[in-house]
Every structure is written in C-alpha cells, then in structure tokens.
Amino acid sequence: MQNKYVEFISDEHLLKCIENLYGSYLRAKAKISKKKFYNNKIDTIKLTFDAKFNNLDEESIIETEILRQIDKSINNSIGTFHEQVLGEIEGFEIGKLSGFDIKASDNTLFADIKNKHNTMNSSASEALFQKLARYADDYKHAKCYWVQILAKGSFNEHWKGDINGKEYSHSRVFKISGDQFYALLTGRENALFELYKALPCAIDDFLKRVEEEQFIPINSALSEIKNETDITNRSILDQITFENYSYYLGFDDL
Incomplete structure (x- = not known):
C-alpha cells in the first residue's frame, strides 16, 4: 500500500512524530504561568516600543512575548522530531x-x-x-x-x-x-x-484526530496579569513593570 505522505517512513510513524511534537507544544504552553513568565526579567521598555512601532495593543504584545518564550523551549523538540523521523x-x-x-x-x-x-x-x-x-x-x-x-x-x-x-x-x-x-x-x-x-497535509490529518477541548489555551500568564489589573487599575504593561521593577527608583508609584 502506497504511503500518503513520504516514501521513506510509514504514514502512522510520521503521524506519531507529529503527535509527540504536539505534546511538546502543549507542555510548553502549560508552563507559562505568570511566575514562569517573570523568571527572566521582562523588558517592558522594549515592549513599549514594540507595541507603539508595530501598532499592537498591550494584550497582543504580551501574547507575542509569551509565544517567544514558548518558541525557545520548542527548538529542542523540533530537533527531537527530526531524530524520530530519521530513526525510523x-x-x-x-x-x-x-x-x-x-x-x-x-x-x-x-x-x-x-x-x-x-x-x-x-x-x-x-x-x-x-x-x-x-x-x-x-x-x-x-x-x-x-x-x-x-x-x-x-x-x-x-x-x-x-x-x-x-x-x-x-x-x-x-x-x-x-x-x-x-x-x-x-x-x-x-x-x-x-x-x-x-x-501541512499530515498535520491537518493529525489535528482531525485531536479532541476539540485540547485546543483550549492553557497558558495562564496573561489571565493572571489581567486579574491583577482588575484590582490595581493599572495597564497591563504598567502591571508587569511594577511587578518586575517596583524596587527601582520611582517605579513603586505606578
């Protein structure tokens, strides 16, 4: 029976490799709590420039920063994906x-x-x-x-x-x-x-197998920060700046 995707490994194995990588993405997203997000100090001055120069609202710019952190942890998983493909x-x-x-x-x-x-x-x-x-x-x-x-x-x-x-x-x-x-x-x-x-075709076929509820966003960093802004009435960037740099001169007045 002819393979649907590539000739050098079975369709089921390629789908399994994609499934393993998908799991890595889910785990990476799950790890981005507010505490994890703040592990490395957030450069809110850069984020201010990013938001203004790229015409992005504060939520979008924080979501972009969260995705950047996720991307760093995913790079090793991409290498593992190639190992799993080649090893078959x-x-x-x-x-x-x-x-x-x-x-x-x-x-x-x-x-x-x-x-x-x-x-x-x-x-x-x-x-x-x-x-x-x-x-x-x-x-x-x-x-x-x-x-x-x-x-x-x-x-x-x-x-x-x-x-x-x-x-x-x-x-x-x-x-x-x-x-x-x-x-x-x-x-x-x-x-x-x-x-x-x-x-693209193999990923689409895999995603059809995935339960719909698994697509619910599971990183909590932004929602945790927004919960704080509901109490403090700060903007999202001000809240992040305060929580990261309140010990800096003047920053405790935010």
Whole structure:
C-alpha cells in the first residue's frame, strides 16, 4: 500500500512524530504561568516600543512575548522530531540517550543532530568533535556526522579547523546539512523537501484526530496579569513593570 505522505517512513510513524511534537507544544504552553513568565526579567521598555512601532495593543504584545518564550523551549523538540523521523528509516535507529542521536544498525554511521547551525558555542563544538572522533576510533568502519538541519548551505564535508585554539581533524568525522543527511539516509535526493511538502497535509490529518477541548489555551500568564489589573487599575504593561521593577527608583508609584 502506497504511503500518503513520504516514501521513506510509514504514514502512522510520521503521524506519531507529529503527535509527540504536539505534546511538546502543549507542555510548553502549560508552563507559562505568570511566575514562569517573570523568571527572566521582562523588558517592558522594549515592549513599549514594540507595541507603539508595530501598532499592537498591550494584550497582543504580551501574547507575542509569551509565544517567544514558548518558541525557545520548542527548538529542542523540533530537533527531537527530526531524530524520530530519521530513526525510523530502514537500517537506522535512535540513540535513546546513548550519547548519539542516530546510528546505523550495523554501526557504520553515528550522528549528532542540531536543529540550527548556530546552537553551540566553541566549548560545545569542541566537546562534540571529540565525542564524534571517539566513535570513529571505536568503530573503524563508521562515519560520524555533526548534522545541521537548518544550515547556511548544502554540504557534506570533513569537519576540520581550529576550535578553542586547537586544530581538529579526523578522516571519518564530517559535518553535513539537513538536506544532505536526509538524502544520505533515505537514498532520496529530495527527501527533506518531500517531508516539508507533506507536513501541512499530515498535520491537518493529525489535528482531525485531536479532541476539540485540547485546543483550549492553557497558558495562564496573561489571565493572571489581567486579574491583577482588575484590582490595581493599572495597564497591563504598567502591571508587569511594577511587578518586575517596583524596587527601582520611582517605579513603586505606578
């Protein structure tokens, strides 16, 4: 029976990957209480500019800021989504907290997946190279990859160069862009593009399965802040500023 979405994994597995990511979104939203929202001091001066220059009302600007905080926690989950998709391709499997993200079943490939090319500082890059080099040394027929799903180019090349002032190179340690890695594992040149084109339909099909009540917004930060403004008669931004900076000179007069 022909797959509906992509050829390299089953429809049910892709829907399961989407379901797992959907759960991550729900959990991220659920965590944004007022206390969580205030964990990092809110820059209400910037939010004032954002509201005025982008012609947004205060509720919209706070909802945008909440979404920004959610987005930060979702980035890792997007990487996990790619791991789950790639780990289902025939001949490959997920690392399951084994020190690698994806490996070939015959130990000829090990990979560490990062969703974006710029998520590591120099120390993290050095540690990753050393880890991949150890796998290459332990498995003499293995090629080891730093995978950048969202890279600045399309490439599959040796990873070598200076990291933290030290020169690193290994004959079987590579860095590779997301499109090339999908092509390598599937044998399909445009596999990542095929996934991209299939996602809207697959997501729609998944959402049809979801109970309607799960769409109720479950982050409470804005409602908690608005409850306070009902008591204090402050604007939303003034309330946030007061609760974050009342110890600053003059700010206790808000």
